[in-house]
Amino acid sequence: MSSLVATQPAQVRTQIELAKQLAASNLLPKQYQGRPENLLWAIQYAESLGVHPMVAVTSIHVIEGKPSASAQLIGGLVRRAGHKLRVTFDRKAMRAVAQIIRADDPDHVFESVWDLDRAKAANLAGKAVWKQYPDAMLKARAITEVARDAAPESLYGVIYTAEELGAEVSVDAEGEMIVVDAQPLDAPTSEQLGRIDVLARELELTPERLEAGVRQIAGVGDLTLITSDDAQQVIAKMEEKLQKLASEAQADTVQAVEEVQFDGAEAATV
Numbered sequence: 001m002s003s004l005v006a007t008q009p010a011q012v013r014t015q016i017e018l019a020k021q022l023a024a025s026n027l028l029p030k031q032y033q034g035r036p037e038n039l040l041w042a043i044q045y046a047e048s049l050g051v052h053p054m055v056a057v058t059s060i061h062v063i064e065g066k067p068s069a070s071a072q073l074i075g076g077l078v079r080r081a082g083h084k085l086r087v088t089f090d091r092k093a094m095r096a097v098a099q100i101i102r103a104d105d106p107d108h109v110f111e112s113v114w115d116l117d118r119a120k121a122a123n124l125a126g127k128a129v130w131k132q133y134p135d136a137m138l139k140a141r142a143i144t145e146v147a148r149d150a151a152p153e154s155l156y157g158v159i160y161t162a163e164e165l166g167a168e169v170s171v172d173a174e175g176e177m178i179v180v181d182a183q184p185l186d187a188p189t190s191e192q193l194g195r196i197d198v199l200a201r202e203l204e205l206t207p208e209r210l211e212a213g214v215r216q217i218a219g220v221g222d223l224t225l226i227t228s229d230d231a232q233q234v235i236a237k238m239e240e241k242l243q244k245l246a247s248e249a250q251a252d253t254v255q256a257v258e259e260v261q262f263d264g265a266e267a268a269t270v
Helices: 009-022 037-050 053-059 071-080 115-121 128-132 134-152 191-202 207-218 228-269
Strands: 060-063 065-067 084-090 094-104 103-115 170-171 177-181
Touching: 009 037, 009 053, 037 053, 037 060, 053 060, 053 071, 060 134, 065 071, 065 115, 071 084, 084 134, 094 134, 103 134, 115 134, 128 134, 191 228, 207 228
Parallel strands: none
Antiparallel strands: 060 065, 084 094, 094 103, 170 177
16 A cells, blocks of 8 residues: 555644745755645655655655656665665776675676766766766766666666666766756657657667667666757667668678679589
8 A cells, every 4th residue: 555545634733834834945956846735745754765855855856747756765675674785986997886785685686787988978068967977976976876776676667777768967076967957858759769660670670689789879768868969879779780780781682692693604614
């Protein structure tokens, strides 16, 4: 039963009153200022996560209906579930490694590695926040990626950071990501998504291969989470691959015809 159903009426009334009082504060993130209904949602969501309401208010942002959280909160949820999370950063190599060992499977290590080469391949390294705080961004990506892979049931639907969902972010003095603007970048158009679907069928891509390709370009594999610019780059790469395959097929056809003609010439001279 969800917390919304299980919560007692008196407690709900208390939460509504708290939300109304807090909504008047200008210290809250913009999405909660003057919006007690949003604050009530955050308080209820905090209850379902088992964290203090202010943790949800300051660490969880809803972007296009999808809740996002800081990498620190996501890591905390993993550890609270009893799993081991280890994060290391090699400053010389500019490489972040996050590993999770599940409590119920201690012999297997889940691992995610993010370095600047991967960030560049995903068109992330050129963003201002990545230029200013590459170490924090690399660690955040590694943590959230391995958490999604190893312990999704521990995250209660909070599987991405705000930055991964397209929000404008910065990094505070403690190295924690903070949301500057929760408005996501332009989402892909229906025409772009349709073109990707057509190209995927022409290239005979499985959903897994398509997701891997999109992740390599955009940093996330879910088409609903990429930007319009990301989608255009995906389309360009897919069209380039399709054109290459067509050229190779044409070359093979020409070679086969030439071989047949040569064989015929040989037969004529015998």
